[in-house]
Amino acid sequence: MDDVEAALKPVVYYLSYALAAAEYSFYKIPGSAVIARYVKSSHQNDPGRTLLELLLVIFAISTLLHSRTRADKSGRHFIKFTEKEIDELVDEWNPEPLAQPLDEDEQADLAAVPVIAGASGPRPTLVGTGKTVLNLASYNFAGLAGNETIKDRAIETLRKYGLGSCGPPGFYGTIDVHMDLERDIASFLGTEAAILYSQGFSTISSVIPAFCKRGDVIVVDRGVNFAIQKGIQISRSTIRWFDHNDLNSLVEVLEGVEKERRKRKGPLTRRFIVTEGVFENDGKMVDLPKLIELKLKYKYRLILDESFSFGTTGRTGRGLTEFYNIPASQVDMLVGSVANGLNSSGGFCAGSKVVVDHQRINGTSFVFSAAMPALLAVSASEGIRILQNSPQTGVLERLRENVRAVRGVLGGVRCVEIPSCEESAIVHLYIRSSSSEEDQSYLTTTSAKNNPTSAQPRNPPTFHIASEERLLQHIVAECLSHGVMVTRAKRLRGQEMVEPRPSIKLALSAALKREECVFAATVIGDAFVRVLEGEGRMGVAK
Amino acid sequence: MVAKLDTQTRRWDDSTNSTSTTPSTYSSDSSSLDSNEDGDSSDELTQPPPTSTSEKAYGTLHSEFGHCLNQEYRRTSRHTLGSPVKTAEEHDPPYYILLSTYVSYLFLICIGHMRDFFGKRLTATNYIHLMSHDGYAALNSDFDSFYTRRLKQRIDDLFSRPVTGVPGRTIMLLDREFSANNTNQHLTGTRTRALNISSYNYLGFAQATGGCADAVEEGIRQYGVSACGARLEGGSVDFHMQAEKLVARFVGMEDSLLSSMGFATNSTIIPALCGRGSLVISDELNHASIRFGVRLSGASVRMFKHNDMESLEALLREVISQGQPRTHRSWRKIVVIVEGLYSMEGTLVNLPGIMALKDKYKFYLFVDEAHSIGALGPHGRGVADYFSISPRRIDILMGTFTKSFGAAGGYIAGSKTLIDSLRAHGHSGAYAESMSPPVLTQVIASMASIMGVEPPLPPHSPRTYVNGHANADRRAIEAYDYPGTAPTSLLPQWLSLPPHLRDGSEGRERLRRLAFNARYLSIGLQKLGFITYGHPDSPIIPLLLFNPGKMPAFSRMMLARKTPIVVVVVAYPATPLVTSRVRFCVSASHTKADVDTLLRACDEIGDALDLKHGPGKRWSVERVIEHAVELVRGEVE
Numbered sequence A: 001m002d003d004v005e006a007a008l009k010p011v012v013y014y015l016s017y018a019l020a021a022a023e024y025s026f027y028k029i030p031g032s033a034v035i036a037r038y039v040k041s042s043h044q045n046d047p048g049r050t051l052l053e054l055l056l057v058i059f060a061i062s063t064l065l066h067s068r069t070r071a072d073k074s075g076r077h078f079i080k081f082t083e084k085e086i087d088e089l090v091d092e093w094n095p096e097p098l099a100q101p102l103d104e105d106e107q108a109d110l111a112a113v114p115v116i117a118g119a120s121g122p123r124p125t126l127v128g129t130g131k132t133v134l135n136l137a138s139y140n141f142a143g144l145a146g147n148e149t150i151k152d153r154a155i156e157t158l159r160k161y162g163l164g165s166c167g168p169p170g171f172y173g174t175i176d177v178h179m180d181l182e183r184d185i186a187s188f189l190g191t192e193a194a195i196l197y198s199q200g201f202s203t204i205s206s207v208i209p210a211f212c213k214r215g216d217v218i219v220v221d222r223g224v225n226f227a228i229q230k231g232i233q234i235s236r237s238t239i240r241w242f243d244h245n246d247l248n249s250l251v252e253v254l255e256g257v258e259k260e261r262r263k264r265k266g267p268l269t270r271r272f273i274v275t276e277g278v279f280e281n282d283g284k285m286v287d288l289p290k291l292i293e294l295k296l297k298y299k300y301r302l303i304l305d306e307s308f309s310f311g312t313t314g315r316t317g318r319g320l321t322e323f324y325n326i327p328a329s330q331v332d333m334l335v336g337s338v339a340n341g342l343n344s345s346g347g348f349c350a351g352s353k354v355v356v357d358h359q360r361i362n363g364t365s366f367v368f369s370a371a372m373p374a375l376l377a378v379s380a381s382e383g384i385r386i387l388q389n390s391p392q393t394g395v396l397e398r399l400r401e402n403v404r405a406v407r408g409v410l411g412g413v414r415c416v417e418i419p420s421c422e423e424s425a426i427v428h429l430y431i432r433s434s435s436s437e438e439d440q441s442y443l444t445t446t447s448a449k450n451n452p453t454s455a456q457p458r459n460p461p462t463f464h465i466a467s468e469e470r471l472l473q474h475i476v477a478e479c480l481s482h483g484v485m486v487t488r489a490k491r492l493r494g495q496e497m498v499e500p501r502p503s504i505k506l507a508l509s510a511a512l513k514r515e516e517c518v519f520a521a522t523v524i525g526d527a528f529v530r531v532l533e534g535e536g537r538m539g540v541a542k
Numbered sequence B: 001m002v003a004k005l006d007t008q009t010r011r012w013d014d015s016t017n018s019t020s021t022t023p024s025t026y027s028s029d030s031s032s033l034d035s036n037e038d039g040d041s042s043d044e045l046t047q048p049p050p051t052s053t054s055e056k057a058y059g060t061l062h063s064e065f066g067h068c069l070n071q072e073y074r075r076t077s078r079h080t081l082g083s084p085v086k087t088a089e090e091h092d093p094p095y096y097i098l099l100s101t102y103v104s105y106l107f108l109i110c111i112g113h114m115r116d117f118f119g120k121r122l123t124a125t126n127y128i129h130l131m132s133h134d135g136y137a138a139l140n141s142d143f144d145s146f147y148t149r150r151l152k153q154r155i156d157d158l159f160s161r162p163v164t165g166v167p168g169r170t171i172m173l174l175d176r177e178f179s180a181n182n183t184n185q186h187l188t189g190t191r192t193r194a195l196n197i198s199s200y201n202y203l204g205f206a207q208a209t210g211g212c213a214d215a216v217e218e219g220i221r222q223y224g225v226s227a228c229g230a231r232l233e234g235g236s237v238d239f240h241m242q243a244e245k246l247v248a249r250f251v252g253m254e255d256s257l258l259s260s261m262g263f264a265t266n267s268t269i270i271p272a273l274c275g276r277g278s279l280v281i282s283d284e285l286n287h288a289s290i291r292f293g294v295r296l297s298g299a300s301v302r303m304f305k306h307n308d309m310e311s312l313e314a315l316l317r318e319v320i321s322q323g324q325p326r327t328h329r330s331w332r333k334i335v336v337i338v339e340g341l342y343s344m345e346g347t348l349v350n351l352p353g354i355m356a357l358k359d360k361y362k363f364y365l366f367v368d369e370a371h372s373i374g375a376l377g378p379h380g381r382g383v384a385d386y387f388s389i390s391p392r393r394i395d396i397l398m399g400t401f402t403k404s405f406g407a408a409g410g411y412i413a414g415s416k417t418l419i420d421s422l423r424a425h426g427h428s429g430a431y432a433e434s435m436s437p438p439v440l441t442q443v444i445a446s447m448a449s450i451m452g453v454e455p456p457l458p459p460h461s462p463r464t465y466v467n468g469h470a471n472a473d474r475r476a477i478e479a480y481d482y483p484g485t486a487p488t489s490l491l492p493q494w495l496s497l498p499p500h501l502r503d504g505s506e507g508r509e510r511l512r513r514l515a516f517n518a519r520y521l522s523i524g525l526q527k528l529g530f531i532t533y534g535h536p537d538s539p540i541i542p543l544l545l546f547n548p549g550k551m552p553a554f555s556r557m558m559l560a561r562k563t564p565i566v567v568v569v570v571a572y573p574a575t576p577l578v579t580s581r582v583r584f585c586v587s588a589s590h591t592k593a594d595v596d597t598l599l600r601a602c603d604e605i606g607d608a609l610d611l612k613h614g615p616g617k618r619w620s621v622e623r624v625i626e627h628a629v630e631l632v633r634g635e636v637e
């Protein structure tokens, strides 16, 4: 009994204290006294009325919220027309065609997309020519494509679960194999939990807006991939940009944001740093230890997209955290691709339980989309098992060796520039231009000031997109005629916030032999030389 | 009222808990779904009724796809030409129901705030992640998460119920236990097989056995599980091309484009359709993926009242005459986006009405057929088929494979020019993983079995198109074969389908069973006195509960029955505040007896929870069941 009393004492105390505080602050609002008097007297006369009025207020608010569907006739710019005038205007209006036909280049581009006849893998056959080629275009980093164990597990799963999940995770779409895969990913990375999305590309564009709302601050790298750009666009947060992969520039921006905040004396808002582990657009790698140090110092949360490092980088493919030996729990939201890294489909976000559970209610493409097919989840779990065993089987070591082999050959070709880091399993190839040395130097000049509110860098590197893409496409065709399948990195020109430089994107695979890689790289190097010399622009900037 | 409900709910809570060890639940570590191995062989959920002759006649597992041979229980899903289209009609419940609904929300909100108030002071550690601390703003402030923590958490056991096996006619639930105010849950290790009236398995293609599953197995052997990349880079296989041609033919368009996720079909393709200077006119209840895509597109957006042609026309007149905001420059183009069948309302788009407006106002029409493709129309080709309108009069048809086809992903279909442009400019082509081969196989196999593979089926009905408009391009409409069969040339050579799939007979059977079940359940519920929303031919049937307290009660009572039934309950924010509902999705895999079971369950629970507030004369449940066929045919009033 005493216990209860003792426990209640603070309750009672706090209750009276809080009521007093609430009353005090309420009366501080101008006009509040009038309202209070009104409510008091009306409540005295008719207690039921208070309730009705409260309901009325709710109704009013809900109709206000609904009025978005009504026509906006009150606007300053509204012109009143008679019905006849409207009919005439309707008759006169001539919409543009829904879609413009593709221009010749675009058509040629579409026609040139390689199509594999039958299964994809290291040595597929192409539709059209019927030739067998070496595949340096498809994502098959750990060589999981066509793995017989995975196929067997997939078929087993098919025979128990059927194919589709026929529902979103909230409504009977959460299958035990999804929970297993989530647990596998979390324990592989060493985080508390993980959540699965059913498409890799759509993962981060839902993760970002699940956390970042209007008024929050996102500090983001200028070189991030398209999916991240879409995520921050949806979020409506305040965006600040720092120079691509330049952590000094990041510090500047972080300081700037802090200064702004102090000046405004606003309340504390959520702040995020968004960047990639290995960048999709050029294969550069972020300095994660330094990044973590900064995020902790400035108290930001880190959303790290490891779509191209998960499954490839680090001893067992756990990505940058493994490579730098940093606990994955230091990254608040670690996003990766099940499709790229594990040759299945979908994406994930790993993090603390709070972070993951929040997404189960707020991750738009998680909540409003069917869960992934069971057999794809099981295939991915099997993929993780293969990665975990990679120190014994040497799968990832072979991948790294192939990367080294290709870089070794192409690094010696004068007209090729490789921006990608050595740990990246995708290797981008630029056309080296004579001005590229200056391109390098602009990063260090401080003459122009960084404008963090604009996605555009201060000294944008100069390259001519159309002509470089045309040349690279020649190189791709040239390689194909020698039995090597490569692809240009395809980009939606005009839709990217900062136009990435045209490149050829090699995706290396542990399933290729070293000699094959050397051969392919030689073919590619020769093609570069031949095409660029043919153009008479070897080492010449346009 | 509230208190009464609360105790009712609690009572049912208890009974749910106590029944969790009754014979309907059994524990077994065998993960095989075969009914005999599972030991639940006496269960009506897994054993076909003795009258039905057998698996041989059907070739399906009764637990996945029920055996129902009576040809009376069939119907063709088609709009009667010239009759008015039933759009949203809403019966208001008695005033006291509305009032008590508001009161219960108020009550819940007050209780929630009180608990927060004391909780923050007494057990501060539980609130740390909701408050600013250590220089970090809360990831999810106590205010933003209030609804989730204080309202949804109370009924967390109704959502995200984990399952195993095939989401077919029945589904196997993994039982959970909750502790610490629903903040912790763990699996008990037991399982419950329940009648599944919740999955989007309209045509019953969620199957681990049968022709489609066999085809998928072959597909995995041939192609593995991944196509390894984005469509425009290294992720295209011949299979994608074949599937795209087949899908185009299925929906009656020139060309189509596949995407590996239904949500992403909208969110990554709509931005390639329209941009600044264009206007999107969107139904107010459109799906989140459409909103996502529209927001990314940069186009202006206006909304019209759900499925209301007057509201749409008024809006069209306004926006065309006013032009763009401020500048009054005329719009570059206007795209009206609607869904074929609305997943929360069960309403069918008023397509004839929209087509009439389209001819006058020259907008482009985008129809999201996520739920209607496969599920509606005499040939399963969606709303256009249902209304006998030529699909080519619609500009963009979008749909998903996650529902009727038991697969995953989605498609966009339209003219060749449009689709090529989307291939090049949509986000998916360049950046998203392509559709995986097993999924493609399921799509092709299920679609081909609905269409029937050549030689063509004998026509079972003459077609009439509503296209007496000068603008309609007659040439284009007459020049293609719709709703045609699947030519062998469009199928992979290694694909073999059993005869009943190949000739389209099973596909047609599925369509006709679904049409019967949908109408039977919808009319049956109305006869019992419930308020339901939506079109009577819609396989999605929302039954209105109104009061939030009735959601957990309804769902738990359904699950606690001798034949457990799993249902989906939805409330605010997915629906307006007052119209909490339970949503049934019927399937071709259900038998008439399954619908009877469901009707009986609803009848009992409806009485217990005071749910019968619909207009019209009430029938007893036995009378409804007895007169099912007449009800569906509209032969009795």
Ligand SMILES: Cc1ncc(COP(=O)(O)O)c(C=O)c1O
Residues within 6 Å of the ligand: A368, A369, A370, A371, B261, B262, B263, B264, B266, B287, B289, B339, B343, B368, B370, B371, B400, B401, B402, B408, B409, B410
């Ligand atoms: C209208 C509509 N569009 C798109 C989708 C998304 O489809 P999926 O679940 O295949 O991602 C849904 C699914 O719920 C839907 O209802």
